[in-house]
Amino acid sequence: MIIELHPPRSAGRLELAATGDEIVATMRQFGEPEVLCRAAGDRAGWCVTHPSGLFLSAYFDADDRAEAIELGRPTDPGVAVTYGGLDIFQTPAADLVEALRRTTRVLEEENGHSYTAPDLLLALWRPTTPEDPDDAEGNYFESVLIAEPGYYDKAQPASTTAG
Numbered sequence: 001m002i003i004e005l006h007p008p009r010s011a012g013r014l015e016l017a018a019t020g021d022e023i024v025a026t027m028r029q030f031g032e033p034e035v036l037c038r039a040a041g042d043r044a045g046w047c048v049t050h051p052s053g054l055f056l057s058a059y060f061d062a063d064d065r066a067e068a069i070e071l072g073r074p075t076d077p078g079v080a081v082t083y084g085g086l087d088i089f090q091t092p093a094a095d096l097v098e099a100l101r102r103t104t105r106v107l108e109e110e111n112g113h114s115y116t117a118p119d120l121l122l123a124l125w126r127p128t129t130p131e132d133p134d135d136a137e138g139n140y141f142e143s144v145l146i147a148e149p150g151y152y153d154k155a156q157p158a159s160t161t162a163g
Contacts, residue, residue: 001052001078001079001080002079002080002081002082003054003071003079003080003081003082004082004083005081005082005083005088005122005144005146007083007120007121007122007146007147008120008121008146008147008148008149010069010146011056011069011071011081011146013026013029014026014027014056014058014066014069015066016065016066016067016068016069016146016147016148017065017066017067017148018065018066019064019065019066020046020060020064020066023046023058023066024046027046027047027048027056027058028048030048030050030054030056031048031049031050031051032048033046033047033048034046034047034048036057036059043059043060043061043062044060045057045058045059045060046058050074050079051076052074052075052076052078052079053073053074053075053076053079054071054072054073054074054076054079054081055070055071055072055073055143056069056070056071056072057069057070057071057072058070067147067148067151068145068146068147068148068151069145069146069147070143070144070145071088071143071144071145072142072143073089073140073141073142073143074089077090081144083122083144084099084103086099088124088141088144089140089141089142089144090140091140092139092140093124093126093138093139093140093141094139096124096141097115097124100115100117100120104117104119104120105117105118105119111129112129113125113126113127113128113129114126120146121146121147121148121149121151122144122145122146122147123144123145123146123147124141124143124144125141125142125143125144125145126138126140126141126142127142
């Protein structure tokens with residue numbers, strides 16, 4: 001299975017701006033959706049874990065329209081999440097960031113744990129960074145998020161590096 005990211009429109013069959021009911025119906029194709037609570041005061045979202053380990057979640061605006069979709073790393077190597085021909089979870093983080101910088105701005109945040117491509121409305125995250133080039137820990141991203149225009153406008157990036 002391949003899920004192609006098309007920011008800011010869709011992640012595979014999950015469409016940004018879709019209603020909560022539409023998102024839940026699409027998520028049922030991957031497993032049984034569950035309510036996802038992020039933080040106090042935030043609107044609830046929906047999530048599902050596919051048998052491959054792929055985690056899918058959707059976050060909603062005040063009108064119950066999906067404003068962001070996040071995918072977490074699958075454990076099954078037969079499942080890929082791709083953007084522009086690159087496998088988000090199987091391409092080493094440094095290589096993925098370099099490839100993105102060839103075509104768009106990429107902002108490094110959280111000391112290399114997070115990268116945002118604001119013009120694509122795409123964000124990447126990993127829980128740790130490698131201590132040295134031979135360190136396997138942190139060499140790959142654990143999640144990717146796509147969003148609608150305006151979603152990232154609230155945050156100020158820590159540093160800017162254009163490619």
